[in-house]
Amino acid sequence: MARGPSGATSSARLWRSRNVRAEGYAKRRQPLGGWEIEIETYQAGELFYCTINNVDPGARYARAEGATREEAESRALEKAERYLKQTRRFSTG
Amino acid sequence: MADVLVTIDWVAQHAKDGNVRIVEVDVDTAAYDQGHIPGAVGWNWTTELCDTLVRDIIPQKKLEELLGRSGIDNNTTIVLYGDNNNWFAAWAFWQLKMYGHKDVRIMDGGRKKWLAESRELSTEKPTLAAKTYKASAPDVSLRAFLPDVQQASAQKKAALVDVRSPAEFTGEILAPPGLPETCQRGGHIPGAKSIPWGKNCNDDGTFKSMDELKKLYADQGIKGDAPIIAYCRIGERSSLTWFVLKHLLGYQNVKNYDGSWTEWGNLVGAPVEKP
Numbered sequence: 001m002a003r004g005p006s007g008a009t010s011s012a013r014l015w016r017s018r019n020v021r022a023e024g025y026a027k028r029r030q031p032l033g034g035w036e037i038e039i040e041t042y043q044a045g046e047l048f049y050c051t052i053n054n055v056d057p058g059a060r061y062a063r064a065e066g067a068t069r070e071e072a073e074s075r076a077l078e079k080a081e082r083y084l085k086q087t088r089r090f091s092t093g
Numbered sequence: 094m095a096d097v098l099v100t101i102d103w104v105a106q107h108a109k110d111g112n113v114r115i116v117e118v119d120v121d122t123a124a125y126d127q128g129h130i131p132g133a134v135g136w137n138w139t140t141e142l143c144d145t146l147v148r149d150i151i152p153q154k155k156l157e158e159l160l161g162r163s164g165i166d167n168n169t170t171i172v173l174y175g176d177n178n179n180w181f182a183a184w185a186f187w188q189l190k191m192y193g194h195k196d197v198r199i200m201d202g203g204r205k206k207w208l209a210e211s212r213e214l215s216t217e218k219p220t221l222a223a224k225t226y227k228a229s230a231p232d233v234s235l236r237a238f239l240p241d242v243q244q245a246s247a248q249k250k251a252a253l254v255d256v257r258s259p260a261e262f263t264g265e266i267l268a269p270p271g272l273p274e275t276c277q278r279g280g281h282i283p284g285a286k287s288i289p290w291g292k293n294c295n296d297d298g299t300f301k302s303m304d305e306l307k308k309l310y311a312d313q314g315i316k317g318d319a320p321i322i323a324y325c326r327i328g329e330r331s332s333l334t335w336f337v338l339k340h341l342l343g344y345q346n347v348k349n350y351d352g353s354w355t356e357w358g359n360l361v362g363a364p365v366e367k368p
Binding site: 018019020021022023025035040042044045047049051052053054056057058059060061062063065080083084086087088089090092093 | 131205216259261268279289367
């Protein structure tokens with residue numbers, strides 16, 4: 001079986017080429033449209049992935065990807081804001 | 094650590110063991126394709142872990158087919174993990190236990206912790222040799238149906254645990270912020286106690302210690318000496334609480350009410366308590 005410069009076989013090289021690591025995973029909280037949200041972003045391969053969760057109860061409701069962290073977050077935040085506008089508050093009395 | 098929980102290190106070491114199958118089940122059904130634990134199978138809760146015609150859990154035959162094509166037989170160790178602190182991993186766990194699978198576990202910390210630790214991800218779906226799986230008839234003692242909940246509420250014979258957020262419990266909102274409203278009325282089942290699911294977890298997605306969990310429920314009078322029914326909106330958050338009560342704390346009589354608020358909050362004439 002052919003071996004590359006590292007000595008790995010072609011199938012091992014192929015396996016590695018399809019595997020990446022999540023890099024730069026980060027999360028932060030901020031208000032948006034009157035609600036607390038959590039923004040999680042990481043890079044895998046050439047793309048950045050962003051998901052937006054409501055802090056309470058912690059459900060993901062918007063996500064996006066982009067070539068940069070800023071692009072992924074900006075797209076996800078745009079969706080998140082749009083969805084949040086549909087959430088109504090009711091009197092509990 | 095309880096034998097139904099495994100650490101991320103354990104998964105990293107055993108993911109390729111012949112008798113172990115790692116399965117990712119996410120709220121976000123696109124997350125698996127962004128990258129998953131190498132060798133892990135992905136299950137879609139919206140199509141593969143339910144009856145898509147009738148509102149019900151996965152039918153027995155469909156489960157057998159799903160497990161068979163996932164390379165799982167009755168002796169396989171199944172390790173589930175997913176996003177949102179294992180919400181739908183717990184949902185899959187609950188159904189697998191209903192159908193009698195012996196060795197099923199959850200990866201503590203789920204997808205969040207795997208990502209946060211910069212672990213390896215793959216975008217490849219594994220090619221698996223199909224196996225034959227034979228499920229038991231569903232064990233309905235793990236599941237609460239509407240009449241069970243009506244009786245529990247009216248006669249106070251079981252503790253009702255509402256695991257939704259406080260704002261859903263009080264009726265301030267009808268669904269988690271940003272998600273579509275799926276009920277006609279807000280509030281909670283009369284007599285239910287509010288113990289949000291998130292209180293079971295640490296910030297990194299792992300479960301809290303047994304002592305912390307025991308205290309969390311004991312402070313609300315839930316000590317495992319009486320039947321317990323957990324519910325949320327569609328039954329997945331409450332399956333996580335069911336997992337904690339039944340399998341981490343070892344309480345015997347715990348049911349998950351998967352009809353949850355999308356059933357009760359739409360039911361004509363059902364009593365609702367607010368706040």
